[in-house]
Amino acid sequence: MRKAALAAMFLGIILLIWIPVTGLADVNLKGPILGIFGNANHDGVIDMRDVTHTERMIQGLESSQPLADSTYDGKVDASDITQTEKVIVGRETALTILDNDGDAVTVPRPVNRVIPDHMTSLAAMRVLDAQDMIVGIDTYAEKHIGSIFLQGLTDLPAIGDFFNPDYEAIVSLRPDVYLAYRSSYGQGGKNTLKEKLPGVTVVETGYYTPYNPENLTLDIRKLGYILGKRERAEAYIDWYNGYLNMIRQRVEELPADRKPRVYPAPGWDLYNSIANFKLADIAGGINICSGLGPTYVTVDPEWVIKHNPNVILKQSFASTAYDTDDASGMKAERDAILNRAELDRVDAVRKGRVYLWHMYTSGMFPNDIITIAYIAKWLHPDLFADLDPHAVHQEYLDRFTTLDFDVKTHGVFVYPPLED
Numbered sequence: 001m002r003k004a005a006l007a008a009m010f011l012g013i014i015l016l017i018w019i020p021v022t023g024l025a026d027v028n029l030k031g032p033i034l035g036i037f038g039n040a041n042h043d044g045v046i047d048m049r050d051v052t053h054t055e056r057m058i059q060g061l062e063s064s065q066p067l068a069d070s071t072y073d074g075k076v077d078a079s080d081i082t083q084t085e086k087v088i089v090g091r092e093t094a095l096t097i098l099d100n101d102g103d104a105v106t107v108p109r110p111v112n113r114v115i116p117d118h119m120t121s122l123a124a125m126r127v128l129d130a131q132d133m134i135v136g137i138d139t140y141a142e143k144h145i146g147s148i149f150l151q152g153l154t155d156l157p158a159i160g161d162f163f164n165p166d167y168e169a170i171v172s173l174r175p176d177v178y179l180a181y182r183s184s185y186g187q188g189g190k191n192t193l194k195e196k197l198p199g200v201t202v203v204e205t206g207y208y209t210p211y212n213p214e215n216l217t218l219d220i221r222k223l224g225y226i227l228g229k230r231e232r233a234e235a236y237i238d239w240y241n242g243y244l245n246m247i248r249q250r251v252e253e254l255p256a257d258r259k260p261r262v263y264p265a266p267g268w269d270l271y272n273s274i275a276n277f278k279l280a281d282i283a284g285g286i287n288i289c290s291g292l293g294p295t296y297v298t299v300d301p302e303w304v305i306k307h308n309p310n311v312i313l314k315q316s317f318a319s320t321a322y323d324t325d326d327a328s329g330m331k332a333e334r335d336a337i338l339n340r341a342e343l344d345r346v347d348a349v350r351k352g353r354v355y356l357w358h359m360y361t362s363g364m365f366p367n368d369i370i371t372i373a374y375i376a377k378w379l380h381p382d383l384f385a386d387l388d389p390h391a392v393h394q395e396y397l398d399r400f401t402t403l404d405f406d407v408k409t410h411g412v413f414v415y416p417p418l419e420d
Helices: 001-016 048-058 078-089 119-127 139-144 168-172 188-195 213-227 230-251 278-282 301-307 328-338 370-380 390-399
Strands: 096-097 104-108 114-116 177-180 203-205 260-263 270-276 295-296 311-316 354-357
Touching: 048 139, 078 168, 078 177, 104 203, 114 270, 114 354, 119 139, 139 168, 177 213, 188 203, 213 278, 230 278, 230 370, 260 295, 260 301, 278 370, 295 390, 311 328, 311 370, 328 354, 354 370, 370 390
Parallel strands: 114 177, 177 203, 260 311, 311 354
Antiparallel strands: 096 104, 260 270, 270 295
């Protein structure tokens, strides 16, 4: 009995010892690490293993890890164990995260009022059943997604867009959190946002880059922690990764000569390639633009002719997706590519393997798995004979939105349409 008491007292003394944590402003995470302070063992989840890791750090049995500083006060001590335990059960009053710029941001909890300044964050909030938290909407949303998918959110006050935020309107709406699409573009750079939005927690999301579905698990999980929607986040992660892993497993044994060479282009310019477009690689293709740059890179027609892609994939703005059944805009855009004289000897044009998809409803975070399914079907129709991208899209709507919509009979999301 006396030994047990002494052991308990000794442990109590140890837990009062604190160790400094350096480099908090420059935490360099490598691999699938959840960027939330409290993730002491630097893995993809916060659980009791992080409590144990923190205890062992304090005892000098584990090396120092920056994310162990759950309270974000520059040291690791018993208070971090308490905070991590609160995070695990969802009872924390504040949560410090690393946003997608790598900056530490302390978010008040619970979060009740949110402004997503881009469609990617808005769609992610819909997935997490957090649309009731949205108090303002960007002006691009209705233009590019349409009012049907937004389901009444268009009645919310407008806050400008991510290029030109209406700072006064944003402040007047008193959001707890402003989800900033990208800090490096437009007048809404994060430093400007923080200056112009006093009292508002600005979180850089950056979901637009790098067209890499591998990041979805951690991005959705982190947003689930921020919004208090962890169970919903895990349900979506499981669903998304189920399709992703199935597609990856089927194509991983394909030899290179069975993988079509793919040229991907964004919605605004055929010759502005998407160098980091990983969706094609995951679906069993070879992105011929890979390595040309970090994101978008301008090429000339001669470059495309020289590399002779088997398939051309292009994002499109020529449809309002859910709000139209008229495919003429996408058809005209595709026809314009097929009729380009300079491309008449390119394999993709000669064989009609030019495919368009709506950029925002299925091609970007968090629902890019829909486009991956379409691309897999386009690239390898025999290998994916049993894969129905329409069914994937419908399942997404039925399980993770409240939209009552039949994608087989309404809407224009890809062109040419898949044959049943």
